[in-house]
């Protein structure tokens with residue numbers, strides 16, 4: 001359904017003036033309900049949104065699935081102009097943009113995987129002086145290019161850049177486990193776009209990494225928000241392989257008695273994935289193997305089937321995480337071998 005926009009403010013007025021206008025909680029909740037169908041803000045979402053809408057930098061530490069995206073998606077709905085979202089994985093950008101478009105929200109991403117026709121359309125909109133786009137997702141590599149930077153500078157000088165959101169911000173830190181050299185280039189954003197709030201989002205930042213992220217991005221007096229990582233819907237259980245009569249049968253039984261779960265079973269070797277997947281399939285569990293030995297087409301069809309719940313369980317090597325899938329929110333997670341070896 002294409003929704004009409006629900007603007008809180010008109011497009012007129014100077015950039016500074018627009019930024020200074022307050023956004024009441026009620027109006028923001030109205031946007032949340034209208035565009036996303038959620039009744040209330042969760043955790044620290046509202047604080048983060050209010051901070052960036054008032055022009056303040058913000059560092060936001062929230063667990064996976066905590067609702068970080070809303071912290072920049074609501075600001076994008078709150079006023080005309082562009083929210084730039086830096087995202088490390090093309091698959092994640094695609095997913096978010098597809099979900100936003102389904103809600104009638106003007107969102108796009110720029111990446112090497114797009115056709116030149118699609119890219120041209122986005123550039124035309126950005127160059128128009130009155131872009132209809134609200135959210136533009138890009139990779140850190142694109143930010144590092146002179147061409148894109150000059151485009152962004154034009155948008156900024158027209159007062160149309162509202163916010164820069166940096167997802168998985170811990171990737172900028174050499175102290176972090178996921179360091180991405182291209183993230184270092186993001187440190188120039190603060191100087192290039194003075195006055196534009198930067199929102200750094202992550203689910204994994206120990207204090208040393210957190211300080212490094214804040215310093216590297218040049219965040220000024222940022223509001224630092226940290227949500228609880230207690231996830232009451234997750235529990236851990238260890239079963240020892242050597243005291244089980246039949247590990248495969250035990251796993252199969254666990255799946256069957258867990259109801260309609262969505263699961264991943266991690267194995268150390270590709271052959272174990274194939275073997276266990278075949279065993280579970282033969283025992284009536286809808287399941288598929290996923291590992292680097294399968295071609296791209298097959299891997300992506302296994303992923304699609306799992307996301308759309310056609311397949312209940314994926315038996316995988318860590319290739320599953322490398323392809324950016326750990327970002328999906330699982331109702332159940334089974335770890336085989338590594339946990340019970």
Ligand SMILES: Nc1ncnc2c1ncn2[C@@H]1O[C@H](COP(=O)(O)OP(=O)(O)OP(=O)(O)O)[C@@H](O)[C@H]1O
Nearest residue numbers: 038040041042063064065066067068069070203327
């Ligand atoms: N206020 C809310 N009320 C109910 N559901 C919400 C709310 N905010 C977000 N969600 C839902 O929570 C889920 C996770 O949100 P989101 O993908 O933004 O999390 P995330 O913190 O970005 O996770 P990740 O670390 O995986 O990127 C989504 O399905 C989203 O629609």
